Amino acid sequence: MKFRFSNIVQTWYLLEKKLLPTYVWKTDPFTFWQERILLIICFSAVVLGPVVLIPSVWLAMAEGLLSVALLDIGAYSGAVAVLILKNRPLGFRAGLIFFVLYFLGLGLIILLGPVGAGYIWLLGASIMVSTIYDLKAAFASLACNAAAFATMAVSIATGILDWNSASENLLEQWLVMSGNFLFINALVSTTTALMLNSLKQTLINEQSAKAKLQENEQRYRTLFETAKDAIFILKDNQFIDCNMATLEMFGFSDKALITGQHPWQLSPPAQPCGETSTQKAQTYVMSALEGVPQYFEWQHMKTDETVFDTEVALNRFQLGNQTYLQAIVRDITHRKQAEKSQKEKEQMEIQVQQVQKMESIGRLAGGVAHDLNNLLSPVLGYSELMLTDSQLAGSHRKATQTILDAGIRARDLVRQLLAFSRKQTLSFEPVDINQVVDNFLPLLYRTIREDITINLSLSPTPEPVMADVGQLGQVILNLAVNAADAMPDGGYLDIETSRKDLDVSYAKLRQGVTPGPYVLLSVSDTGAGMDTQTIEHIFEPFFSTKGERGTGLGLATVYGIVKQHGGNIWVYSEPEKGTTFKIYLPLASDADPVDPGIEKKETTVVFGTETILLAEDNDQVRELACTILETDGYTVLTAGTGEEALQTAAAHKGAIDLLLTDVVMPGMNGRELYDEIRRTRPHIKVVYMSGYTANVIAHHGILESGIQFIQKPFTVKTLADKVRQVLDTG
CATH class of the missing domain: 3.30.565.10 (Histidine kinase-like ATPase, C-terminal domain)
Structure with missing residues (x-):
């Protein structure tokens, strides 16, 4: 059969499982090795001891040295006893072996003298103490040996011990041998104790470091698994581990479904910036591998293809000679929604402020336009009247025409202001x-x-x-x-x-x-x-x-x-x-009413003999309108306010065919004036005039059906045509 060293190792391991105390498999490494050393010593003594014991006992008996034979047998019995008492404390068994070796060595020296093997057993006892105990025990065993050797020296000096030696210098020889032995004993014992003490400290440190490492690993694993954020571990652009929050966040049922995937596989095809998820993820990974921590927002995708916003922290770390990446992913969907709501609120506030500003500017523009129209009415009217005078000189006619043209441009400008202020009259x-x-x-x-x-x-x-x-x-x-x-x-x-x-x-x-x-x-x-x-x-x-x-x-x-x-x-x-x-x-529907707007009819005859009641609070506009109408043959009754117009109408005994009134006047407005006059003169017709359209004329700028209106500033022809048109209407 081919010899294999591994078979011996395996056999010895099985023997250790049977012969070592049961507690050693759960104890610290140093105690474990001490037990193994003691086992090796005792097991070797028991197994190999007979090879030496049998010849020694036979020789001792042959020489009549029964005591030596008994010492050898006692020492062997001690080794067997230690193996049998394996579950007794280590200190007890080590002490037993020490005393067996010590007394065996001491007995052999006493019985056989310097020529015996007693020195070897004493040195072994000292080494045993140094190995199992500590430096103090080594010094104690050295002291015991020194005391024994000193006692023997005294015995030699007093003649108690002479070992039948023929030497005349036995004491001197003993002292030299004792010194050499004690020196070697001290050197070996101290070195062994110090070496094993250093080994013990190293093992303790390693064990402590291992315990701390395990504690840190357990703490990290606890934090890793209980973190609310998803945590990925990446190596070579692939996920190799993740925590439980990852499964919940992305909708997976098992970690095995995530490990092995690439980062971009848990993302939509493209990010909000337009760049592909694959390209952008690789950029972040490369930067992190170069040692630059990456913090960025990212859109991820769940297993049901729901896209959600996240915040990612990507960092590099080393384990041994391996490089890894840790990605901490936080779902910021609610934060994004809150930011969007806040942004929408801010945008709404800005829009409200803008609308309020535009409304304020519109009211201001409408008021300014109204006043400008009143000022432009006499400018346009009198300029036009002057141009009808055939006696007007050429140079004056040219100047008057320039005034009229400038007034028309100013009127158009005012109409743009009215358009902005939404007070112009429209036909829908x-x-x-x-x-x-x-x-x-x-x-x-x-x-x-x-x-x-x-x-x-x-x-x-x-x-x-x-x-x-x-x-x-x-x-x-x-x-x-x-x-x-x-x-x-x-x-x-x-x-x-x-x-x-x-x-x-x-x-x-x-x-x-x-x-x-x-x-x-x-x-x-x-x-x-x-x-x-x-x-x-x-x-x-x-x-x-x-x-x-x-x-x-x-x-x-x-x-x-x-x-x-x-x-x-x-x-x-x-x-x-x-x-x-x-x-x-x-969008207009079929039910929307069709507003015909203002009927625009060309009027060729503008002269008349009817009576017109003119109510206008602006003196210049009133005088201009009166002049135009009287020039066209009408009888004009003028009033500066609504109340004055009522008085004038009541005092006039004849017919009043038409009321030409401003919309907004102090006290009574034009609509109220018309309603009052109709009570006594139900057949009277009305034309409203204004620099802008108020609610009595239009509702949000839309003409009410049947209401006739003329916009200031008006020209001579515009006023004459409007009055004639209304009077001729049935």
Whole structure:
């Protein structure tokens, strides 16, 4: 049979399992090795001892040395006893072996003298003590040996011991041998004790370090498994471990379903920035492997393909010579929702403030426009009257015409203010917005430069809205001109229409928006674009980025017209990325009433003989109107207030055919005046005039059916035509 060393090792291991005390398998490593050393000594003595014991006993008996034979047999019996008493304390068994060896050695020296093997057993006893106990025990055994040798020296000196030696210098020889032995004894015992003490300390330190490591591992494992955040361990771009929170967060039932996967496999194909998850994840992993901690937001995907927002901390760590990555993933869905809600709230507050600001500016613009209209009425009226005078000199006629032209331009400017303040009078009817765009397209081609390409993308189906066609066309024209100014080097102007349903969630984010069906009119350009600060002011009157080329009323007019149509306008723009204006107008239904607006009839005969009651609180406007009407042959009764007009009507005995009244006057307004006069003169007709339209004239700017109105400032012909038209109406 072929000899194998491993078989011997395996056999010895089995013997140890049987012969060693049961406690050693759970004790510290140093005690374990002490027990093994004691076992090796005793087992070797028992197994190999007979090889020496039998010849020694036979020789001793042959020489008549019974005591020596008994000592040998006693020593062997001691080794057997230690093996049998394996479950007794280590100190007891080691002490037993020490005393067996000590007395065996001491007995052999006493009986046989220096020529015996007593020195070897004494040295073995000392080494045994040094191995099993400590340095103090080594010194104690050395002291015992020294005491024994000193006692023997005294015995030799007194003649008690002579070992039948023929030497005359027995004492001197003994002292020399004793010194040499004690020196070797001290050297071997001390070295053994120190070496084993160092080994013991090393083992204790290792055991302590191992215990701390196990404690740290247990603490880490506890933190790892009980953490609320998902924790991944990666190696070579693959997950090799994860905690329980990971399973819950991603919807897995077992860790084995995650291990082996790549980071991007738990992510949607692309991240919000547009970069693929694979490419972006590899970038973060490479940076972390270079020792740069990575902290970033990431979109992950659950097993049911639900995408959710997370925050990731990616760090490198070493275990031995292996490099790993730890990824801590925190679900921030609720935080993102809270941030979104806060952002929406802030946006809503900004929109409310913007709306309030625009409303305030609108009220101011409306008031200013009203006053300007009153001031412009005599300028336009008297200029026109002067031009009808054939006696007016040529130079004066030219100057008067210049005054009239300037007044007309001022009137148009005021009308833009009224459009912004939503106080102009509109005539609404259901119209197809696609048709409106088509009808205005020729005008756009004539207005816009040739280096600008106009692209239409109109809805394939009619999109009806209730609108004033002229004002809606003004919106398209103003936006187109604005876009052209933003593209000095040419570009593209895109006009689109479509139908949109604005839901409750959209309305929550937009101040003043009512959920429902809308028609979208979008005007986009590829021009210079605008920054946020500019966007905040573009709808304000007289705000312009064109310098002297702009009045600052184009977009303000657009804003007012859209609002007066019950719609909303939003702008989207970034510097160097163009601008898009989106206008949402309520979709018209079949049930929407058709407002015919103001009937525009050409009147050729403007003269008359009827009596007209004129009520106007502005002296200049009243005098102008009176002059125009009297020139046309009418009898005019004037009053500065409503109360004065009632008195004048009561005092007049003849018929009053028409009431021409201002809308807003001190005390009684024009509508109240008309209602009072109708009580006594039920057949009287009325024409209202105003610098802006109040609620008695229009409801949100829409003319009430049957009400006749003339806008200030008016010209001579406009007033004459309106009065004649109303008087001729049945």
